[in-house]
Amino acid sequence: xxxxxxxxxxxxxxxxxxxxxxxxxxxxxxxxxxxxxxxxxxxxxxxxxxxxxxxxxxxxxxxxxxxxxxxxxxxxxxxxxxxxxxxxxxxxxxxxxxxxxxxxxxxxxxxxxxxxxxxxxxxxxxxxxxxxxxxxxxxxxxxxxxxxxxxxxxxxxxxxxxxxxxxxxxxxxxxxxxxxxxxxxxxxxxxxxxxxxxxxxxxxxxxxxxxxxxxxxxxxxxxxxxxxxxxxxxxxxxxxxxxxxxxxxxxxxxxxxxxxxxxxxxxxxxxxxxxxxxxxxxxxxxxx
Amino acid sequence: xxxxxxxxxxxxxxxxxxxxxxxxxxxxxxxxxxxxxxxxxxxxxxxxxxxxxxxxxxxxxxxxxxxxxxxxxxxxxxxxxxxxxxxxxxxxxxxxxxxxxxxxxxxxxxxxxxxxxxxxxxxxxxxxxxxxxxxxxxxxxxxxxxxxxxxxxxxxxxxxxxxxxxxxxxxxxxxxxxxxxxxxxxxxxxxxxxxxxxxxxxxxxxxxxxxxxxxxxxxxxxxxxxxxxxxxxxxxxxxxxxxxxxxxxxxxxxxxxxxxxxxxxxxxxxxxxxxxxxxxxxxxxxxxxxxxxxxxxxxxxxxxxxxxxxxxxxxxxxxxxxxxxxxxxxxxxxxxxxxxxxxxxxxxxxxxxxxxxxxxxxxxxxxxxxxxxxxxxxxxxxxxxxxxxxxxxxxxxxxxxxxxxxxxxxxxxxxxxxxxxxxxxxxxxxxxxxxxxxxxxxxxxxxxxxxxxxxxxxxxxxxxxxxxxxxxxxxxxxxxxxxxxxxxxxxxxxxxxxxxxxxxxxxxxxxxxxxxxxxxxxxxxxxxxxxxxxxxxxxxxxxxxxxxxxxxxxxxxxxxxxxxxxxxxxxxxxxxxxxxxxxxxxxxxxxxxxxxxxxxxxxxxxxxxxxxxxxxxxxxxxxxxxxxxxxxxxxxxxxx
Numbered sequence: 001x002x003x004x005x006x007x008x009x010x011x012x013x014x015x016x017x018x019x020x021x022x023x024x025x026x027x028x029x030x031x032x033x034x035x036x037x038x039x040x041x042x043x044x045x046x047x048x049x050x051x052x053x054x055x056x057x058x059x060x061x062x063x064x065x066x067x068x069x070x071x072x073x074x075x076x077x078x079x080x081x082x083x084x085x086x087x088x089x090x091x092x093x094x095x096x097x098x099x100x101x102x103x104x105x106x107x108x109x110x111x112x113x114x115x116x117x118x119x120x121x122x123x124x125x126x127x128x129x130x131x132x133x134x135x136x137x138x139x140x141x142x143x144x145x146x147x148x149x150x151x152x153x154x155x156x157x158x159x160x161x162x163x164x165x166x167x168x169x170x171x172x173x174x175x176x177x178x179x180x181x182x183x184x185x186x187x188x189x190x191x192x193x194x195x196x197x198x199x200x201x202x203x204x205x206x207x208x209x210x211x212x213x214x215x216x217x218x219x220x221x222x223x224x225x226x227x228x229x230x231x232x233x234x235x236x237x238x239x240x241x242x243x244x245x246x247x248x249x250x251x252x253x254x255x256x257x258x259x260x261x262x263x264x265x266x267x268x269x270x271x272x273x274x275x276x277x278x279x280x281x282x283x284x285x286x287x288x
Numbered sequence: 289x290x291x292x293x294x295x296x297x298x299x300x301x302x303x304x305x306x307x308x309x310x311x312x313x314x315x316x317x318x319x320x321x322x323x324x325x326x327x328x329x330x331x332x333x334x335x336x337x338x339x340x341x342x343x344x345x346x347x348x349x350x351x352x353x354x355x356x357x358x359x360x361x362x363x364x365x366x367x368x369x370x371x372x373x374x375x376x377x378x379x380x381x382x383x384x385x386x387x388x389x390x391x392x393x394x395x396x397x398x399x400x401x402x403x404x405x406x407x408x409x410x411x412x413x414x415x416x417x418x419x420x421x422x423x424x425x426x427x428x429x430x431x432x433x434x435x436x437x438x439x440x441x442x443x444x445x446x447x448x449x450x451x452x453x454x455x456x457x458x459x460x461x462x463x464x465x466x467x468x469x470x471x472x473x474x475x476x477x478x479x480x481x482x483x484x485x486x487x488x489x490x491x492x493x494x495x496x497x498x499x500x501x502x503x504x505x506x507x508x509x510x511x512x513x514x515x516x517x518x519x520x521x522x523x524x525x526x527x528x529x530x531x532x533x534x535x536x537x538x539x540x541x542x543x544x545x546x547x548x549x550x551x552x553x554x555x556x557x558x559x560x561x562x563x564x565x566x567x568x569x570x571x572x573x574x575x576x577x578x579x580x581x582x583x584x585x586x587x588x589x590x591x592x593x594x595x596x597x598x599x600x601x602x603x604x605x606x607x608x609x610x611x612x613x614x615x616x617x618x619x620x621x622x623x624x625x626x627x628x629x630x631x632x633x634x635x636x637x638x639x640x641x642x643x644x645x646x647x648x649x650x651x652x653x654x655x656x657x658x659x660x661x662x663x664x665x666x667x668x669x670x671x672x673x674x675x676x677x678x679x680x681x682x683x684x685x686x687x688x689x690x691x692x693x694x695x696x697x698x699x700x701x702x703x704x705x706x707x708x709x710x711x712x713x714x715x716x717x718x719x720x721x722x723x724x725x726x727x728x729x730x731x732x733x734x735x736x737x738x739x740x741x742x743x744x745x746x747x748x749x750x751x752x753x754x755x756x757x758x759x760x761x762x763x764x765x766x767x768x769x770x771x772x773x774x775x776x777x778x779x780x781x782x783x784x785x786x787x788x789x790x791x792x793x794x795x796x797x798x799x800x801x802x803x804x805x806x807x808x809x810x811x812x813x814x815x816x817x818x819x820x821x822x823x824x825x826x827x828x829x830x831x832x833x834x835x836x837x838x839x840x841x842x843x844x845x846x847x848x849x850x851x852x853x854x855x856x857x858x859x860x861x862x863x864x865x866x867x868x869x870x871x872x873x874x875x876x877x878x879x880x881x882x883x884x885x886x887x888x889x890x891x892x893x894x895x896x897x898x899x900x901x902x903x904x905x906x907x908x909x910x911x912x913x914x915x916x917x918x919x920x921x922x923x924x925x926x927x928x
Contacts, residue, residue, distance in 0.1 A: 052444075066904060068440070068906070070787075071906055074659045075639075079641045080641065093716045097790065169447045173455075174451060208450050211459050212330070212457055212459070215329075229383065230383070233383075243325055243329045246324040
């Protein structure tokens with residue numbers, strides 16, 4: 001009944017070996033993987049959040065929103081009759097009943113061994129196998145090493161230079177920074193850059209800290225994620241701070257904005273991040 | 289001047305300065321950047337700690353003096369909740385307004401919250417009990433609204449959680465300088481109010497005899513305290529316990545007059561907050577917000593204070609109407625029929641994927657029952673248990689605003705669960721439920737241990753529970769500020785979600801609820817005698833300590849079981865006894881039965897509403913119950 005209401009659009013790539021199963025995803029990273037393989041999902045959890053944090057690849061029009069990722073509406077899900085549900089494994093204890101609706105693939109959303117890029121490739125391959133898109137997954141994963149190599153080649157002048165990836169919070173007093181156990185930190189490392197943040201970070205590779213901690217990273221170039229009006233307000237507040245104005249990075253124009261990258265993203269986000277860094281940094285000669 | 293008080297104030301401020309010098313000394317020798325860091329980031333941070341602490345201490349002293357309640361501080365009167373809600377709402381729907389400045393938006397929210405509290409207590413001439421009860425209601429309602437916003441917009445608001453977690457880090461002098469005139473103005477007003485406030489201690493009749501305009505003095509005192517609380521809430525966020533601890537420490541060390549308590553209480557509070565924050569700056573990496581930590585550190589002193597407090601200090605006791613003639617059959621039948629209707633609606637009425645309403649019967653109902661029935665059964669069991677527990681605690685304490693959650697059992701369960709997720713990194717259901725049961729059990733054991741000395745005096749039990757509940761709240765704020773996405777799971781549970789209930793859980797709920805509910809009638813005689821006062825009770829042969837112990841155990845058991853099912857947040861334990869009494873059920877037994885039915889009714893309706901109202905999104909039952917209950921109470925109070 002509902003399957004008829006949502007026609008089965010052809011994938012962007014076109015050369016698919018047979019239709020993918022009707023898939024539902026409950027996690028932003030898993031959604032990113034699905035969409036990057038050209039699968040049109042039967043439904044996704046929290047589409048507005050995906051559009052805000054991940055943005056690329058875009059959600060095809062007409063895909064219904066399933067509600068909050070922690071509590072997808074079970075009756076709604078049952079009516080959708082999906083064949084496969086992709087869910088993060090940390091939610092398995094709370095959502096085990098989903099298995100009565102469809103086959104559930106419990107996939108690890110966090111890299112358990114601090115190897116986020118390897119983890120992202122493995123995850124993409126798994127999702128490719130689950131959705132009958134092995135070829136697309138192989139092709140997508142194969143793009144990562146050359147993309148990283150190309151970006152690294154453009155950044156040879158920057159080798160070993162400290163870079164701080166950050167997102168400034170609206171209050172102008174705090175920022176989110178990214179440790180080595182997340183995708184952002186791993187890409188920095190692969191490009192030969194030195195991650196200026198060496199403190200602790202949570203399971204997703206994120207930490208929040210006050211802007212005073214920039215004093216300990218005085219030589220770093222700051223690359224921050226621009227969320228539009230919110231970031232503009234943050235920067236306006238920061239400009240009022242004598243401490244911010246005194247930072248070498250600020251005085252020397254080494255604070256650079258780039259479009260939002262999902263910090264817990266997969267292969268697709270990693271390629272985007274590397275490309276954005278390669279486009280942004282070379283124009284600015286490294287200090288010294 | 290009370291010498292021990294002054295020494296304590298000097299010691300705490302001196303310790304804060306010493307800690308600051310420890311981190312400042314190496315920087316003063318450093319390069320330009322480090323000197324700017326010292327003078328434009330670390331020095332304003334020290335100033336911010338001192339100013340926020342002083343503001344909260346003064347606010348606390350004012351609140352405590354006006355309300356004659358040692359538990360009064362901005363956090364317990366809806367000030368922090370109002371500020372948080374205003375900031376969350378503006379962030380979501382009118383982010384442009386944030387350009388006006390976060391403190392201003394927060395102040396608007398706090399003032400609105402306090403106006404609501406005043407409106408609700410206006411007809412009682414801002415009498416202390418009326419204000420504190422209204423404050424509790426407004427606080428619960430606003431925080432419930434806030435939780436709903438956070439659940440539906442976790443990512444959009446998680447930044448706000450970090451900003452308002454009570455961290456004092458600064459990048460310039462702008463915040464402390466903005467706070468300074470507030471504090472200065474408030475200090476002048478407080479100094480002027482010092483004598484009239486002292487006369488409040490004469491009691492209603494005495495003060496009126498001297499020709500004092502009581503409502504005006506109270507409103508002025510409250511107004512100054514609100515502005516102080518709001519200024520802090522809008523700049524650094526909610527900082528718990530400081531406003532309570534400063535004046536309390538001043539009082540125990542010998543500050544007798546309100547003027548002394550305001551002066552020394554705010555100085556001690558300033559020292560306490562700045563000392564905590566400076567210690568964190570030296571020890572913690574990355575930064576831990578001081579606001580969460582003060583609440584953690586404040587719990588043990590509060591428990592200690594509580595044991596020294598004379599009986600009856602926890603707040604005035606309201607009359608509980610007794611043994612009015614009423615035939616219980618009618619109201620009970622009414623509640624029973626309403627409950628059956630609610631069960632029918634909750635099972636059969638749902639929504640189709642396109643959002644239209646759909647009444648499912650017969651074969652169409654069958655596949656839906658596997659989803660709807662278990663959570664409904666759990667909701668009914670939890671609601672009935674909370675309703676009965678509410679009657680027990682309200683009659684035991686003689687206070688109609690006592691709620692079973694306030695015993696701290698729920699908070700203990702929540703704390704254990706959160707630490708389980710954070711430290712063990714596990715989201716395993718069985719493990720977490722086991723931890724929650726252990727948490728509830730250890731809080732109960734602690735309450736019993738602490739309560740033995742006071743003969744299980746209900747006031748002391750409630751104070752201990754409040755301390756533990758605030759402690760759990762502080763840990764929640766700290767954990768949410770960490771930004772771990774797995775905390776979203778707990779956020780659902782903390783808001784009272786029945787989503788994860790399985791068939792097995794539902795049966796277990798029934799198996800626990802039935803014997804506990806059947807045990808409550810055994811307490812009927814005690815419940816009749818206790819409100820008559822200890823003297824009458826003893827005269828009639830009541831073993832006071834043993835009766836209180838038994839009632840506490842029963843209440844805690846009912847609450848713990850309900851908490852494990854629907855989470856710690858629920859207005860039901862407060863509301864259901866009121867509903868039953870309003871229907872005319874006043875004697876203990878019918879009151880218990882009526883409240884159990886009313887509790888089940890409220891949570892069943894809340895669960896159904898939460899499942900269908902925002903389809904396909906959903907709100908937890910506990911949250912909807914709180915919103916329903918508080919809207920009802922506000923309507924009720926405003927009508928009177």
